Amino acid sequence: MSAALAPSPSLRTRVERLSGAQASALSLAIGAVLWEIVGRVAQVPFFPPLSEVLVRLGDMVVTGQIVGNLAESLGNLVIGFGVSLTIGLVLGTAMGRYRRVNAMFGIYVYALLTAPSLVFAPIFFSILGSGRGSIVGVVVMYSTFIMIITTASAVENVSPGLVEMGRSYGAGEWRLLTRVILPAAAPSIFTGIRLGVGRAVTGMINGEMFIAVVGLGRIVTQAGKRFDGAGVLAILLVIIVVAVAAVALTQLVDRRITSWVPQTSKDAA
């Protein structure tokens, strides 16, 4: 119990002292090596070694398969997420601010949030046919509801003192919303937006896989049909990068926009 530190820090303490980024890099490196070894040893078509996947990825980039479909996918993502964001902010704010709106939509929004969103894909297909519209619709179903709900609760939880302050200075409803309530709620709203972005990416891929006309979702399905394991994994890597990058981008925007929001209203939100 007493006495002396161990002569050199153990592996355990060394790992514990790594920063978050260092730990991630280390475990990604370990994962990559394991993938390579397992892939080489297993010799199965559906789990080729990392090197093979990277070569395949290089090929696909050179032949233009990735870039074109990536652009299509990002198009679906941006349009779908834009629609979701608009609905989420408008309806969310209304629900957070007005009891009657909340009463009217609340339980349905909650139900749709917990429901598996892809179930609506056939409905969009039946209404909009097999085109971009349906994919965008799926993206919207995936990402809207979480943003509505977080926005509503963010707006509802803005400190009443702050709202009274706005009133006492004669702010009307519109000014109250844009000058006091939304800025105060912004940090929490961004939490929802971040979740919404993650879900939008999922919606994009799943929608594209269901309505296989464009995008990464389509080519991943096609690669599977060709029994091209390396191709599937190569596209999967691209998808992971897209997902992680989209969330990271939101965080960046979040930090930019809410950096000037004073700490006190962040607490209140």
Next chain:
Amino acid sequence: MIEIRGLSKAYRGQDGSQVQALADVDLTVRDNEFLTVLGPSGCGKTTMLKMIAGLIPWDEGSIAIDGVEVDGPGPERAMVFQNFALLPWATVLDNVAFGLEMRGVGKAERHERARELVTTVGLAGFETKRPGELSGGMQQRVGLARALAVQPKVLLMDEPFGAVDEQTRRLLQEELLAIWEHNRVTVVFITHSMEEAVLLGDRVVLMSARPGQISEIVDVPLERPRSSDVGGLERSSEYSEITAHLWERLREMHAEHGRVGGIAS
């Protein structure tokens, strides 16, 4: 008897910096003594107590209880925690019985003992409540009962009444005195409050910060039992003299250290 010799401890921060929490502390706690420890925030009181409890290792020195080196927690010691450390999912009875359960005491027996102690600390009728349903003062009574239940020779208390309001604290102090006067064990009691230190202790250990050291040990010659007339005690001149002296010393420490540390209340 607890013998602490040359005890030193440095914490290493994440950035590699070192904080000397304790430096070369010597202290002897007599059998069945009520020892209170007073000192500015960050002077290493908690650190020392947890070392006696065998919860954290030290760098140099030794701690022995009745001649046996401390090497981890032991059945002769029991601790009362500042923030109660009650299991929120367990009933009052199961919380009080926790220490006994860890020792493998059978259910019927440990519940019987726990029930007695629940009564001792004035919580009879609350056996099946959960901590979330109790006030802070009641929660700490549970913490005290849990420690008493294992019949320790040494009771280690880290600012046990620091997290309750002033009035409850007075009640708890009186009760603790009454319980202890009835069943004397060795107590090491940490506090921020000069009044509490004097009221409860046979001796007050005054510690100073950076590095944590013992700066003085003050005898408290107030007669016992004290639980019956706490108010009268507080009006006595001896009491005022000792608290005044302690305050004088603490103020000197503050002057030396400037803004560093500081006495929380």
Next chain:
Amino acid sequence: MTATVPARTPERTSESPVPPRRRDRRPAWVRALDSTTAYQLLGFALFAVAWQLYGTYWGGLLVPTFTETVLAVGDLVVDPEFWSAFAVSNQALVLGFLAAVVLGVPLGLLLGRFPVAERLSNVYLNILLVTPMAAIIPLLVMSVGFGLASRVILVTIFAIVMVVVNVRSGVRQVDPALLQMARSFGASERQTWMRVLIPGALPSIMTGIRLGLGRAVTGMVIVELLMVSVALGGLILNYRSRFDGAHLYATIVLILIEALVLIGAARWLESRLAPWAVNQRKNG
């Protein structure tokens, strides 16, 4: 050590009355019309009417009206073909979900208890949380085919991440003071697990299981829709190719209902099994 000390009446346990509400002086029927339920019904009615109009005038081949869908739901509920498809789909759901719980809870417990494992697994869990998992369906089909196995595996993969992440954070959030307390009373590693870590993490474990169930249902639906399947997904494709919009929609409605019922049940169970968590939150 018996009661020499007079037992005291305990201090107040809790207060915080409901804040006084302004009294509503409007007549009862106005209040009823202005109630939450009334607006919920209004919302639903508007939705149904809009659907009815759309289905009637602009619907086209595949879009049924609201009433047609309701009737088709009635049809399906008594249709043995639907129930056998339902059973097949749910087989994958049940097996996959159980596997996710059985594997995910211990894994989460271990990751929560051992910091090295936790730090090294962190980046992968974060990736798994944001990555659209459906993209591995082609690999599943390549490796184990279209059968029950690949459907179960997909459901498991969907659900297990949620279970692991929540269990792990539950263990990590167990108050370190409680662990120290247990140690001070000489608790062994096993006792620490049984008496402190697992009960302490139980609310999060239950949350993980509930969210995992939600994901499992999602996984099941995705399997049905993205992997050519014999069960509910097959039914949907079948109705689609027959241009039977009403039954197509009715199947979707029933899947939705199942999902909501399951998730509601999990939520109820959660509040039953870890009631102290509610108390804890209430008391700050």
